[in-house]
Amino acid sequence: MTTPWSGFRAVAVALLDLSLPQTCAGCRTAGCWLCRRCAAALRGPPQRVRPTPEPPGLPPVYASAAYDLAVARIVNAHKEHARLELAAPLGRALAAAVQAAIDGAGVSSAAAPLLVPVPSRRSTVRSRGHDPLLRTTRAAVSGVGQRTAGVATVLRHRRRVADQAGLSAHERAANLSGALEVAPRRLAAVHGRAVVVVDDVLTTGATLGEATRALQAAGVRVIGAAVVAATTKRSAARLDAGGGLG
Numbered sequence: 001m002t003t004p005w006s007g008f009r010a011v012a013v014a015l016l017d018l019s020l021p022q023t024c025a026g027c028r029t030a031g032c033w034l035c036r037r038c039a040a041a042l043r044g045p046p047q048r049v050r051p052t053p054e055p056p057g058l059p060p061v062y063a064s065a066a067y068d069l070a071v072a073r074i075v076n077a078h079k080e081h082a083r084l085e086l087a088a089p090l091g092r093a094l095a096a097a098v099q100a101a102i103d104g105a106g107v108s109s110a111a112a113p114l115l116v117p118v119p120s121r122r123s124t125v126r127s128r129g130h131d132p133l134l135r136t137t138r139a140a141v142s143g144v145g146q147r148t149a150g151v152a153t154v155l156r157h158r159r160r161v162a163d164q165a166g167l168s169a170h171e172r173a174a175n176l177s178g179a180l181e182v183a184p185r186r187l188a189a190v191h192g193r194a195v196v197v198v199d200d201v202l203t204t205g206a207t208l209g210e211a212t213r214a215l216q217a218a219g220v221r222v223i224g225a226a227v228v229a230a231t232t233k234r235s236a237a238r239l240d241a242g243g244g245l246g
């Protein structure tokens, strides 16, 4: 149907196209913002992943992608360079992992779980100008539809933690031990509920393990965890060899 708004919409869409970056966020191929190969790398299928060593209390974790160089660049472009158009494909990848976590837990559709993202430090959100994981989680909810009850941002830091980058598995666990809690004012939103904890990348599992501990301490039932991508020994070695994310 043609309405007076159709023309405006077409112009708006064209302007949006013009404003999109013209190189693939994953492999830097010119002419698109995410090439087919990199989009396919995000699509999975989701798999159960286990860090080695596995932190005690870690729930079953599902990931859609391997954290290889292209996927790392996509996550980084969204997170650090505010390439917000990537929230949709990242959200779809997270949604698929959430679906797998719900299927793995055997949860009936009547008991749709909430998605609880691990919290970002406030100073980090301020310096980035956005909260990438929250944006991805909201995009994921629209992909999972009625199988989730929405997003619950209930976790917060109860003390300062160091940046996890460059820490060993043992150091990460120590850095995060007891660092998170359910904000008392948000407790009613999750108490007694089933939740899936979500994050962008699984490395050692320390963050998801600590988030799970904090939720369980507040009487929340954590049925699983879901991430966009998980590091494997192979992908970590390749990232190191590739000289970082650029």
Ligand SMILES: [Zn+2]
Pocket: 024, 025, 026, 027, 028, 029, 034, 035, 036, 037, 038, 039, 070
């Ligand atoms: Zn690409």
